[in-house]
Amino acid sequence: MRLKFVTATAVLLAGVLATAACGNSGGTNPDEKVSLTFWTWVPNIDQVVAKWNAANPNIQVTASNQAQGDELVTKLLTAKGTGNAPDLVQAEYQALPTLVSNDALADISAYASGAAGKFAPGVWNVVTLGTDAVYAIPQDVGPMMLYYRADEFDRLGLTVPKTWDDFAAVAREVRQKSPKQYLTTFSSADPGWFVGLAQQAGAKWWSISGDKWTVSVNDAASKKVADYWGGLVAEGAIDNKPMFTPEWNAQLNDGTLLAWPSAVWAPGVLAGNAGDTAGKWKMAPLPQWNAGESKTGSWGGSSTAVTADSKHAEAATKFAIWLNTSDDATAGLVTQGGIYPAASSAQSGPALASAPAFFSNQPDFYPLAKQIAATASGFTFGPDVNVTYSTYKDAFAGAISNKTPFAAALDAMQTATLQDMQQSGFNVTG
């Protein structure tokens, strides 16, 4: 009885091994049918994926909406190595170093180097982390710009600010002319927003030289930005409540808030949260630190990455490149998914020929957006952005409620980031 069991197990095991071996040797066969899983949160992306599946019977992709943003990062890190990880994953730019550092992403430079020319160098630099490797294909970008209530600006006789000094002056003017309204609010809940503003001023929070990281979250450029906003909050020239709350929605909708420094994807948010104000907003370049300059930062943006667990990295890369550079796919992502594409050619594609419905009063919305996108500065994110971002929320919320200087909140972020990296054993200086 026992002998029989052992034999049966051995036979079974041999069978499994043989099958596994078959699977491995078939990996290079182009005719082999491959099925890929893709974790993403872009709405309606399954319609775009369906186009690929129809044209590529041998590489079938299944998209599934598992989670968004940081949650998806956590989910991927948990699934990694258990055999449950997907082949492809949507990853925000700031999450890439964290994922790479956790060995969750594949280096796809062998299959993807040809795609570099399709993107602005600053964008491509983010997915290579400044190394020779390639960890993802850029999908969408979020160049920052200024949104303002054109009707209220007319009513109050305000001029659209060209510099941050102008912006501060307009903020005070609003308080003077209409004490119930604010030009804008400073949000302690959105580190991605602040980092975009800091990028515009030339901040460099992480950098790599040789095999050493340098962390400088509290560099001079960031402090300039923090002091500027801290000053406006302290004198009461702007509001200090977080964005993306029911209260914020109400204030955008009823005209309590007159402007929003945001990114190219803002029309979708405004349409959803302040639907009554359609056609009343306009978009302009972000105010500048020095008159005559044209610089901006980025808020958001994400990429399609191939996971380290994927057994079909080449096929997955092929799909990722198609998804983010082909006219067919990017048009679908723009119209059905509501994203602003990273690929240069797609930024002037037919899908972006007319302005978003919410901005029908500004027909040159996308041509202007493309101009602004070209001025976005590149940025290197570090492997513990989550620590930096989470400290931002606590430190800036504390600075606002305790009325302490914003620059000290940046120092707290620097300390937390550096300490975390040192404790983990990274080769790092502050």
Added chain:
Amino acid sequence: MALASPAGRRRRRTAPSAVPYVFLTPGIVLFILTFLVPIGYTVWQSLRRVRVSGLGLGRGARREVFAGLSNYREILGDAEFWASMQRALTYGLILVPTMLGLALLLALILDTPRARLRRFGRLAIFLPYAVPSVIASLLWGFLYLPAVSPLHYVLRALDLPQPDLLGGGIMGAVVNIGIWGGVGFNMVVIYTALRAVPHDLYEAARLDGCSEVQIALRIKVPQVMPALIMTGVFSTIATLQVFSEPFTLRPLTNSLQSTWTPLMKIYTDAFVRNDIYTAAAASIVVACATLLVSFGFLRLVQARAFSQEDR
């Protein structure tokens, strides 16, 4: 257990001694799988940490290593952690007496012979307990935010000062949600205990000339003491585990940090900072603290509890 032993003694040994264990096996297996193993795994995780080398970007740059007690040292030396514990205790010191006091009061009112609409009252008071705490926190969040709150709307219309409930009053705002959701359940527990009190006690008291208030204070309250102690222990345990209310309110305000309560700190460590090792150590510490506080509470009221049960 206490009930089973005399019966066993009477029947003598008619079955082989293994039989009880066979019947117990499913329970023991489940206990081990769903209780001991996860706890063991948490303890194991709490003794480990990740070690990165160089830039930490290449393959194999990140290893899991044995960390000894360093995670515990870190968490016990973390001022943020103690601050969060202190906030949780403050929260409990306000919440538990207020909530149980209200629950007892409402149960006593519903139990008076003159109470009208008893069924409706019980249901209305119990209903908030059926609202999940995340939903409750969202609802209250809307009521706290000045721009969308009907309360502030009325105050504004009357030109009265508007309290900043999510600013300086944040502790009260969070406690309020806890009370709103918790009173109903505790009221039902106490009320059920009240219904079980034999009525001849009341009759005897009335014959002796007791008023309803005296009956409530001298008979009803001592009679439901075990129920009060039980709800007290459960509420105390829930106190150190407060999470969903402040977590849900957090995006709405500048006055709640990601480490406002111990569980929020553990969540942030595990899922925002991706450091499950420190989070595991903190979980063990919080579990021990909860045990300590609830046993401490039980000891404090032990005499009362046992004198009631021996009755």
